[in-house]
Amino acid sequence: MLAQRRGGAEMAASGTQSELRLVVLGPVKPGNRTAVCSILGLDESQRDAGAQECTKHRGEAAGRQVVVVSSPAWYGSACSPDNRRTLISSLIASSSPGPHAFLLCVPVNEPAGDESLALDALAKLFGPAAVSGHTVVLFTHTEELGEDETLEQYVVTWRKDLRQLVERCSDRYHTLESGGAAAAEEEGRAVEELLEKVEQAVKESGGKHLSCPLYREAKERVRQRQMEIVRQRSPDSSASDPQREVKEEEMEAVREEAERSTGDFALNLDDIFPSHEKSVSPSAAPPSFLRGLWEKLVVWLRWLPSLVRVEALFGSLVGLFVGGSMGGTVGATVGSVATEVSRRKTEKTK
Known part of the structure; x- marks a missing residue:
């Protein structure tokens, strides 16, 4: 179900197919910016750290040949309606x-x-x-996983919310992060695998x-x-197609200027x-900073069951039932045994 797809490098030839256009969606955090840098081999001084556009x-x-458009998380509740319209228009x-x-x-x-809302918004737009057919889930902050835990194991076993995201994207997911001494060598291969998955998705969508x-x-x-x-x-040009009067190397700059000035x-x-927001906000509207903290707390409480491992909760309940210091010991043991059984069961299903 979550097997990562790998496709060939061939793509159907058609007009604008000579370059891959990728849109990176995500909050202005290191995980997002590192993805852009990793794909194009940019160093830290070339990235747009903290960009709000x-x-x-x-x-x-x-x-x-790759074009990467990076956009802040316009689908999040922290984005104002006016700013959201501007960001989406610029992205398009x-x-x-x-x-x-x-x-x-x-x-x-x-x-x-927020990521689930993003998929809803993409489908409606x-x-x-x-x-x-055209979205790949790009997981970040994978260093948070256990030492012997793979990304697939974590998503399948513990995170129903992440699993649902991947399923909506036809089981396409990837990560550009790797750890250990071979991280630098692995990054190039990770980028290549990502582009192969994109090309496979394009092929399955009719090659366009x-x-x-x-x-x-x-x-x-834009035209x-x-x-x-x-x-x-x-102004003195009488050509039917003024673009012919501009040198080829200048056309890209003209196009980008046109993209920036098309308006919303x-x-x-x-x-x-x-x-x-009205359904989750306090009755008395707090300042924007406190409101942001409140919304974050509500989201965390909503998704807590998918973040806390069931086996650990089971062990805690057993310990609470037994009570005393002995209860703590018994609960911890039960939780550990349940976790190991679940891990082995997961491995057998693979």
Whole structure:
């Protein structure tokens, strides 16, 4: 069910298929930025640390031309409606005519509440195929796993919320993180495997990037804006296609300027992001900082059962029933035995 897919490097040739367009979605945290740096081989001085807007990088990775658009977590409750509209519009323009894959960064050490909302939003914005056919879950902070515990074991055994995310993305998941002395050598292979999975997903989706009304509109708006920019720079040009008057090496800069200046799209975000803060907020609205802490606490309480191992809870209950110092010892023993039995059972099913 959670077997990581590996696909060949071949992709159907069609127009814009010469480069892989990837959209990295996630909070402005080291896990997100490290993903961008890892894919394109950027060092820390080149990354956009703390960026609060969409950024775009172009380069070569594993022998492929890759474009990586990185966006903050506009799907989180901390993002204001106006900022959300601007970020989504920028993401659409920067990744037009459509991304080959969304890479949803998911920390393994946190509840997956916002990430589930992200998949809901992608499906409503771009259609169900954006999730089932063009999204890869990119796990971060895997150093939090036990020393002898694999990512698959952890997700399958302990984290129903993470397992559901992966299932919605057609069992596509990956991590670019590795530990130990061979970490540097393994990173290149991890990037190559990620791109192979993206290419396999594209192949299964008909060999094309994601296409939908929003991206078709973006493609046309960017094209029109490019022509306007070229005409402004070459007012005396009488060519039917002003772009022919611009050198090839300048066209990419013109395109990126066009992407930045297309303006916001007419997005009906009320249906996509219904107001849910009222149902979890205190009766008296606290300051924004305290409200953020309150919302975080509510999310953690909601997802606590998926984060705490069942065997440990069982052992604690036994200890509580027995009582006293003896109860603590018995409970710890029962919990350890239950954990080992579960681990062995997991290994047998693999």
